[in-house]
Amino acid sequence: MKNLKAIVVIPARLASSRLPNKVLADIGGHPMLWHIYQRCLQASKVSEIHIATDSEKVSKAVQSWGGKVWMTNSSCVSGTERIVAILDKLEADIIVNVQGDQPFIEPVLINQLISIFEKTTPLPDIVTPIYAIQENNIFDPNLVKVTRRHDGYALYFSRHPIPYIRDVVPSNWSKSTPFWGHVGIYGYQRQVLEEYHTLPKSQLEEVEKLEQLRFLQAGKSIFTFITDHSPISVDTEDDLERVRRYSDK
Secondary structure, three states: OOOOOEEEEEEEOOOOOOOOOHHHOEEOOEEHHHHHHHHHHOOOOOOOEEEEEOOHHHHHHHHHOOOEEEEOOOOOOOHHHHHHHOHHHOOOOEEEEEOOOOOOOOHHHHHHHHHHHHHOOOOOOEEEEEEEOOOOOOOOOOOOEEEEOOOOEEEEEEOOOOOOOOOOOHHHHHHHOOOEEEOOEEEEEHHHHHOHHHOOOOHHHHHHOOOHHHHHHOOOOEEEEEOOOOOOOOOOHHHHHHHHHHHOO
């Protein structure tokens, strides 16, 4: 078992294109970002938690509950790029990117991700969880799908259902083969993030709007592990209402 220092960074952009201001949306009396932060605090393998934002409003909110927050440029195009912008302020072997739209992220899931790095040789470049899609919602573009190799490394991520099943009507696709959904949390080797700006621009990343495709197209390895935890991601107003109902239970 390797002795690796792992930290969490939560990129928090206020001006989300699909649901503006969602990171500060009220859920049970607290901003969504507060819920994510509190969940990350419960992950025993995490040494530190940082928040990276381009919003003074977010920064003040984080400071009000004693969190560590860094300001970044509003030109950052992805959460990962926001982390790279503060990389010189972070001391860690493994940096876990927890999305700012998963208020009920499971601490055990973060620990599982870090454990993959601790027990895998050679170290994967990136580690991320996946889950079996049970419902017939594989056509939802907000639900990212993934195909992978026999050894667990990712082949491709897409908002479209993959694989395409040629001889079956689409309504029966989910009954014909397993489909894997992607949980939007990534663990990075520090060195991979240090190389970020040397990686070629990715047309796949641009058209799919999936930041992990830049790494995959550049030849970086992304190891996927199966989890039973598939946290709700807040992408729409309906998602927000759903998590509010969940928090009231």
